[in-house]
Amino acid sequence: MIQTLFGSLDEPEKKSIFDRMKQAVSRTRENLEQRIEGIIALTREVDEATLEELEQSLIASDLGVTTTEEILTTLRDHAKRQRIRDGAELRQLLKTEIKAILDQQDRPIRAVSGPQIILLVGVNGTGKTTTAGKLAAVYRSQGKSVLLCAADTFRAAAIEQLEVWSQRSGVELIKSKQGGDPTAVLFDAVQVAKKRNFDVVIVDTAGRLHTKGGLMAELDKMRRITQRLIVDAPHEVLLVMDATTGQNGLQQARLFTESAGVTGIVLTKLDGTAKGGIAVAIARELNLPVRYVGVGEKIEDLLPFDSEAFAESLLGGG
Amino acid sequence: MFENLSEKLQRAFKSLRGQGIITEENIGDALREIRVALLEADVNLNVVKELVEHIRIKAIGQEVLTALSPAEQVIKIVRDELMTLLGKDTARFQFASRPPTVILMAGLQGSGKTTTSGKLAAWLQKGGHRPMLVSVDVYRPAAREQLKVVAASIKASLYEGDLKGEAPGSALVERLAKEARREAVNSGCDTLIVDTAGRLHIDEDLMDEMQRLKTLLNPQEILFIADAMTGQDAVRSAEEFHKRLALTGVVLTKMDGDARGGAALSIRQVTGQPVKFIGTGEKPTAFEPFHPDRIVGRILGMGDIMTLIERAEETLDKKKSEDFAKKALSGDGFSLEDFRDQLRQIRKLGSLQSIMKMLPSVGPFQGIQQMADQVDEKQFVRVEAIINSMTPKERNHHEIISGNRRKRIARGSGTSVQEVNQLLRQYAQMRKMFKTAGKGGALQRRLMGTMGGMRGMGR
Numbered sequence: 001m002i003q004t005l006f007g008s009l010d011e012p013e014k015k016s017i018f019d020r021m022k023q024a025v026s027r028t029r030e031n032l033e034q035r036i037e038g039i040i041a042l043t044r045e046v047d048e049a050t051l052e053e054l055e056q057s058l059i060a061s062d063l064g065v066t067t068t069e070e071i072l073t074t075l076r077d078h079a080k081r082q083r084i085r086d087g088a089e090l091r092q093l094l095k096t097e098i099k100a101i102l103d104q105q106d107r108p109i110r111a112v113s114g115p116q117i118i119l120l121v122g123v124n125g126t127g128k129t130t131t132a133g134k135l136a137a138v139y140r141s142q143g144k145s146v147l148l149c150a151a152d153t154f155r156a157a158a159i160e161q162l163e164v165w166s167q168r169s170g171v172e173l174i175k176s177k178q179g180g181d182p183t184a185v186l187f188d189a190v191q192v193a194k195k196r197n198f199d200v201v202i203v204d205t206a207g208r209l210h211t212k213g214g215l216m217a218e219l220d221k222m223r224r225i226t227q228r229l230i231v232d233a234p235h236e237v238l239l240v241m242d243a244t245t246g247q248n249g250l251q252q253a254r255l256f257t258e259s260a261g262v263t264g265i266v267l268t269k270l271d272g273t274a275k276g277g278i279a280v281a282i283a284r285e286l287n288l289p290v291r292y293v294g295v296g297e298k299i300e301d302l303l304p305f306d307s308e309a310f311a312e313s314l315l316g317g318g
Numbered sequence: 319m320f321e322n323l324s325e326k327l328q329r330a331f332k333s334l335r336g337q338g339i340i341t342e343e344n345i346g347d348a349l350r351e352i353r354v355a356l357l358e359a360d361v362n363l364n365v366v367k368e369l370v371e372h373i374r375i376k377a378i379g380q381e382v383l384t385a386l387s388p389a390e391q392v393i394k395i396v397r398d399e400l401m402t403l404l405g406k407d408t409a410r411f412q413f414a415s416r417p418p419t420v421i422l423m424a425g426l427q428g429s430g431k432t433t434t435s436g437k438l439a440a441w442l443q444k445g446g447h448r449p450m451l452v453s454v455d456v457y458r459p460a461a462r463e464q465l466k467v468v469a470a471s472i473k474a475s476l477y478e479g480d481l482k483g484e485a486p487g488s489a490l491v492e493r494l495a496k497e498a499r500r501e502a503v504n505s506g507c508d509t510l511i512v513d514t515a516g517r518l519h520i521d522e523d524l525m526d527e528m529q530r531l532k533t534l535l536n537p538q539e540i541l542f543i544a545d546a547m548t549g550q551d552a553v554r555s556a557e558e559f560h561k562r563l564a565l566t567g568v569v570l571t572k573m574d575g576d577a578r579g580g581a582a583l584s585i586r587q588v589t590g591q592p593v594k595f596i597g598t599g600e601k602p603t604a605f606e607p608f609h610p611d612r613i614v615g616r617i618l619g620m621g622d623i624m625t626l627i628e629r630a631e632e633t634l635d636k637k638k639s640e641d642f643a644k645k646a647l648s649g650d651g652f653s654l655e656d657f658r659d660q661l662r663q664i665r666k667l668g669s670l671q672s673i674m675k676m677l678p679s680v681g682p683f684q685g686i687q688q689m690a691d692q693v694d695e696k697q698f699v700r701v702e703a704i705i706n707s708m709t710p711k712e713r714n715h716h717e718i719i720s721g722n723r724r725k726r727i728a729r730g731s732g733t734s735v736q737e738v739n740q741l742l743r744q745y746a747q748m749r750k751m752f753k754t755a756g757k758g759g760a761l762q763r764r765l766m767g768t769m770g771g772m773r774g775m776g777r
Contacts, residue, residue, distance in 0.1 A: 060363050062549035065354045124572060125428030125545065154600075156432075156467030157460040164459030178467070209575040242428060246360030246549025248577035269427060272518045274551035297427075297457070 050087035051076075054094055054315065061277030061314045064247050067284060071097055095311045102283050102290065102307040115147075115193035116200045117226050117233040121219060121260050122240035123252055124207030127268035127294055129158060131240050132204040133165025134294070134302035140169055144199035149189035150175040151182040151222065154206040162204050168299050182206065182218065183225050190229045203234075210255035219260040238291060240266045243276035253282045262286075268294035271301070275314050340380045340392070348392055349374055359578035359617045362553045365403075365587045372399050397614055403583055404610035409567060409592035412538045417508040418450070420499065420535045424528060424563060425543035426555055427516030430571035432461065434543050434597055435513040436468035437605035438569075441595075442509050443474065450507035452477040452498035454531070455515035456486040465513050472602045477501045488527040491515075495531055512537070519558035529562055539566045541594065544585055546573045552581035553588045560589040570613075571597035574604065578617050638663065651749040655713040658705045665698060703731035704741050716742060 051072065058068040075094050084090050118135070120128045132148060139146045148166045150173060152158040159175050166173035174189040186203060193201045205222070208215035226233040239262045241249055256262050267276045270293045279290050290305040349370055356366045376395050413419045421438065423431045432453070439449040451469045455461035462478070469476035477498035484490045495512060502510040512535065517524035532540065542556060542565045559565060568585050573596040582593050593608040642660055646652040652660075705713060707730030712719050719727070719742065728735045 056363060059357060060550050062360075062551070065357045123547070123575070124433075125430055127428060155464070156471070157464035160463045161458070161460035209572065211574070211576050242545070242547075244426065244545070244548050244551045244555070246547060246552075246577070246581065247358050248360070248547045248575065249549075251576060252547075269518075272426070272551070273520060273554045274549070278549065 050090055053087075054091065057315050058277065061275035062246055062249075063277035063314070064250070064281045067281040070284075071101075071280075091315060095315060098280055098311040098314060099307045101280055102305075102310065104283075112232065112235055114230055115190070115198045116235045117190060117193075117203065117230060118200065118236040118238060119203045119205065119219075119222070119226075119234045119260065120238050120240055120266070121205050121256055121262070122207060123209055124155075126207065126240045126242040126245075127266075128152070128207060128240045129161050129165065129204050130297070131238075131266050131268060131292070131294060131302065132162060132202050133169055134299055135202050135292070136165065136171045137169040137299045138292075138302060139200045139202075140171060145197070146171040147189060147193050147198045147201045148173045149186055149201055149203040151186050151189075151203050152206040153178055153180040153182050153185065158204070158206070165299075183222050186222050187225050187229070190226050190233070194229060210252050216255065216259040219256075223260060234261075236264060236291075237262045238264050238266050239288070240268060241276075241278070242274075243267050243270045243293075244272065244274040245276075245278055247278065247281075249278035250281050250285065253286050253288060257286055257288070262288060264289050264291040266290075266292045266294065266302075267305070271295040276310075277314050279310075280314070340377050342374075342378055345374065345377055345392070348389075352392075352396055355618065356580060356583075359580035360547075360549045360552070360584075361580035361617070362550055362584035362587070365553070365584050368587075369399055369403070369583075393618070396618065400583065400614045400617065401610055404586055404614065405592050406610060408607050408609055409594045411594060412566065413509075414538045418499070418502045419509045419539070420537040421509065421511045421539040421541060422528075422531060422535065422537040422563075423511065423513050423541055423543055424559055424565070425516060426518065426545075427458075429516065429543045429545045430569075430597060431516060431543045432464050432468060432513050433600075434541075434569050434571060434595075434605070435465060435511050436472055436474070437597060437602050438541075438595070439469070439474040439509075439511055440472045440602040441605055442511075443472070447509050448475070448507045449509040449511055450475040450477055450498065450502045450505070451511050451513065452479070452494060453513040454491045454494045454498075455513060456481070456490050456494070457515045461513075461515065468602075475505060475507055488523075488530065491527060492530060492534055495535055499535060510535075519555040525558070525562050532563055540564065541566065542568045542585070542589070542591075544568055544570055544581060546570050546579045546581060546596075547575065547577040548581040550584075552584045556585040557588040560591070565589055565591050567591050567594035569593070569595045569597065570608065574598045579613050580617050582613055583617065646749070646752040651752065653714045654705050654708065654716055654745060655710070657745060658702060658713070661698065661702055661705075700731070700733055700737065701741055704728075704733055704738055707731040716745065 054075075055068055055072055058071065059065065063071070071094070075090070075097055078084075078093060078097070079090055082093070084093060120132050120135075122128050129152065136146045136148055146169070148162060148169075148171055150159045150162045152162070153176060156178065159178060163173055163175070174185060174192060176185045176188075182205065189201055189203065192198070203222075205219065206215075208219075210216065223234055223237070237260050239253060239256050239260075241252065245252070253262065253265070265279055265282060265288055267279055267290055270276055276293075282288050283290070290307075290310070292302050293305055293310075295301045295303060352373060353366055353370050356369065357363065361369070373392070373395055376399070377392055380391065380395075423435055423438075425431050432455075435451055435453075439451055442449040451465055451474055453462040453465040455465075466476055466478060477494075479494045479497055481490065484493075491514075498512070499510060501507075512531070514528065514531065515524070517528070519525065540563050542559050544552060544556065548555075556565075556568075568582070568589070568591055570579060570582055570593050573579060585591075586593065593610075593613075596606055596608050598604045598606060638659060642652060642656055645656060704727060707727045708719070712723065712727075724735050724738045724742075728738050731738075
């Protein structure tokens with residue numbers, strides 16, 4: 001600890017003022033060169049104003065500065081090669097870029113022989129329970145037998161809330177009491193599903209902040225419990241994320257993936273004015289596809305993800 | 319990625335060093351870094367633009383002070399700007415002159431209204447009030463049940479009401495609210511917390527309902543409950559809620575996570591209303607009044623170093639610290655006597671843990687916050703005891719402390735020879751390091767001056 005208090009005990013490597021200047025200048029020069037290059041390329045074919053406008057819509061949609069800049073760099077590059085002439089064409093090209101980022105992650109859902117286990121995870125208040133209810137209805141409408149599992153034994157009345165959804169979607173619910181062991185409920189649910197040949201088990205878990213180590217470890221434990229009963233389970237671990245989430249969403253996705261092995265995103269509350277652009281940053285960095293979007297409080301308000309429409313809305317067109 | 323902010327600023331400012339004045343040209347890099355940092359912290363784009371412009375105007379033309387590095391100087395401007403925006407003081411909670419005080423909880427779905435209602439009730443109870451809770455969320459399944467469980471867990475009064483099979487809708491909402499208010503009066507509760515259904519700001523019907531609730535209840539406080547993780551959209555929802563309801567304050571929830579909480583700035587900017595409380599955990603007690611300075615440090619990813627410096631300057635004997643710094647950095651080095659003085663001064667600042675937690679998570683202090691939990695506070699006591707057991711001569715001439723003297727000192731202080739050895743070794747290293755540290759940044763120098771004694775505390 002002593003060492004870290006004031007840095008290493010070893011003599012710090014001292015840079016001369018000359019070195020630092022050189023560094024500073026080369027940095028500025030790099031920036032300048034890049035900027036000039038960009039401007040030359042653009043004044044020839046597209047207008048800088050459009051580009052700035054696009055940058056602003058991406059940032060306003062919560063893509064984050066890093067992702068936005070990277071996307072725009074690629075865009076300039078492509079714009080130059082494809083001899084883009086006007087703003088409308090540039091905009092179209094950007095849409096294609098974003099769509100490509102979202103689509104390349106899209107993996108088909110694995111076909112399974114036994115019951116398919118789907119875990120819903122996420123921070124507090126994103127809409128896990130509501131999504132569980134709606135998702136049950138989605139699978140029911142596909143003619144599948146569905147079992148709901150109330151593994152949020154922590155939040156007050158979470159079980160009662162899921163119970164109402166199970167009635168609305170007409171599926172069975174496995175539950176225990178508030179304060180019970182979530183892993184035990186999960187174990188029961190998977191066992192019942194195996195014995196009675198359910199097609200799908202949808203597991204609602206308690207909301208937790210990704211920074212709480214103990215609670216994150218619990219998710220890992222839950223995952224291992226299902227594996228004990230079904231080797232390749234859980235087949236889907238969906239991170240339920242609120243579309244209003246800002247840059248913290250990336251960190252959420254990272255840490256939930258680490259502990260719970262997230263396989264996809266459900267973007268909820270997209271019926272508001274938030275665009276959910278953080279999903280693009282997540283797709284780029286973590287290769288996680290968006291599976292569903294939530295667009296309302298009714299049971300039918302969970303839709304399969306449409307990358308085309310989503311990209312359009314990010315650019316302020318939808 | 320967030321962790322690099324302070325580093326980035328330092329780097330951007332490096333080019334400033336050695337120049338006499340901050341100009342349009344030499345501050346460019348720094349302003350870009352500030353813009354990115356604020357955006358990464360989820361401060362709204364338009365708010366960022368305005369802030370950066372203010373900062374630019376304030377910074378340009380300023381002489382680069384000798385006492386602070388240019389980086390610190392600009393950071394101070396940024397900090398002051400953010401503080402001005404947030405309002406410097408902790409906001410007050412309004413009570414009605416004639417009870418009951420009615421508090422209306424408003425916000426989007428999942429922002430934490432029900433949990434916060436319970437926490438607010440617990441906070442009021444602690445302040446000697448008798449709050450009553452009521453949920454008029456007749457829409458979300460089990461929402462009213464949730465508040466009932468929350469109320470029971472903190473032993474607060476709850477008006478449950480009877481739905482009487484009435485269909486969910488505004489009529490039912492208004493009836494429950496009216497009944498609850500009457501019940502609060504009748505049962506002698508002085509505050510009524512009305513938990514409402516989460517709603518989108520663009521939902522006309524539900525926003526109308528909210529307005530009618532306001533007219534009906536005439537609340538003293540209309541709190542907007544907002545998730546600290548909210549991104550750019552925070553301004554739109556807050557603005558609309560404010561337009562419809564004239565909010566009186568904001569509660570920022572889920573602050574126990576690692577979100578920067580830039581939404582606080584955005585919401586404050588569009589509503590003009592102060593953040594009154596923050597939610598910091600799942601327990602009913604995890605709820606505190608909001609201190610603007612803390613979130614500014616958080617948004618900038620700087621720890622709470624300014625508070626630390628201020629506290630140090632208030633608490634510590636400035637002259638003593640300066641003398642120590644001068645001595646430590648000069649050829650002679652500091653004595654164990656000086657070291658003990660420093661140690662005593664630092665202990666006045668608070669626990670070592672709390673000090674470490676205020677340090678920025680980057681630069682020379684990287685990793686220190688994580689280590690704070692492993693610190694043994696008793697080390698302070700032991701080190702002081704060891705030095706106390708030395709003779710004045712030993713304290714001023716450490717080189718005379720022989721093996722026999724070490725044994726005596728260990729016995730006298732109730733420690734072991736190993737511990738005495740360790741302290742002497744660390745002291746020697748520290749002296750050496752201080753002497754070579756004179757060339758570091760001004761901030762580092764100041765910190766070392768005031769906190770020199772912290773070395774030797776760890777293990």
